[in-house]
Amino acid sequence: MHIDTKHFGIMEYDAKETVHFPDGLFGFESYKNYFPIPLEEGSDAIICLQSLDDKDIAFITMNPFLLSPDYHPEISDTDRRALGNPEDDDISYYCICVLHDVMENSSINLKCPIAVNTTTRSARQLILDQPEYNFRHCMKDITKVGEREVKHAGTAKKEKPVTGHKR
DSSP states (O other): OEEEETTTEEEEOOGGGOEEOTTOBTTBTTOOEEEEEESSTTOOSEEEEEESSOTTOEEEEEOHHHHOTTOOOOOOHHHHHHTTSOOGGGEEEEEEEEOOSSGGGOEEOSSSOEEEETTTOBEEEOOOOOTTOOSOEEGGGSOOOOSOOOOOTTOOOSSSOSOOOOO
8 A cells, every 4th residue: 555645755565564543643633543653663652643534644653762761651540441451461561752852952752652552553543541640741840861671561662663664
């Protein structure tokens, strides 16, 4: 299949690579199907989440565990059920970013991560009931830890990344 994307032009994709949001994303509830495009092949550090319904809708997301090793989203029972009751190891988390020309002026929303059931590819945007996370964390205030294995349940995993597409 082919898709005309906002940032990368026309790309090929397989339907099994898509991610489905039964409830959509906050503010974009009518857009349910997305194609994750890694900005760097083989890495889930930064992903463009491209809507399959509207080429002009795309979100830049980041693997929060690569930015903050102490990030520990606590998924509610309701959200876990909505994802199909996956085990922690079958959930990958990504956070939506607002990017600016100067990276240190960019921000990431750690309060409302996207949780993806890596088995079913069903996804849901959460609102964490954890006061330590805000809707807008400045990148300059977050220490980048680089690519390393993080021993934490539910991390975005290299062995089961949400992206399988090769550009």
